[in-house]
Amino acid sequence: MATDLPGVALDTGPAATAPHAVYQSWLDREVLAFQACGACGNAVFPPRSRCPHCGRPELGWRRSRGHAVVYSATTIEPRGGEPYCVALVDLAEGYRMMTNVVGVAASDVRIGDQVTLRFEHRDGTAVPVFGPGEEAR
Ligand SMILES: [Zn+2]
Structure with missing residues (x-):
């Protein structure tokens, strides 16, 4: 597990929700969200179901400081x-x-x-x- 992920952790929301829907729901609250990979630590954007860097599905939502x-x-x-x-x-x-x-x-x-x-x-x-x-x- 990467422990020094960028940004501030956000609640993931329902697991079945499509990544883009989660992203938009945060935007509607005026939060710019992105994902960070719990396996390799890379920031991931736009939202995806798997990390484009290592292929793992452990993507957590983070709040960008903007x-x-x-x-x-x-x-x-x-x-x-x-x-x-x-x-x-x-x-x-x-x-x-x-x-x-x-x-x-x-x-x-x-x-x-x-x-x-x-x-x-x-x-x-x-x-x-x-x-x-x-x-x-
Ligand atoms: Zn990764």
Whole structure:
């Protein structure tokens, strides 16, 4: 068993629940959850039933603190809409996710920028996005 897992432990919830449903249920409570493998200790994201690193099923849910660094960013300029930033960010707990960087002009987002988690509510669903700065929300 790995004993020094990243993040803060979360209740697993009903075992029969699909990983993505568990993930969304945490998002709805404005918690960004990820999994950590109890066998090899790696962070796992997006949610899965087995660890992609070692193949074991011992995945536990963890709460991310929401501190990240921009790994890559691009500006989308929809016809008739406002430009927005789609980015890959590296979370401090050791996983990468696709998201939007908000609160700054999309064209001003740079690789290496420190960003922190915040939530937007779109069509009744809590969506994890990131904004500039190192402060936890
Ligand atoms: Zn593993």
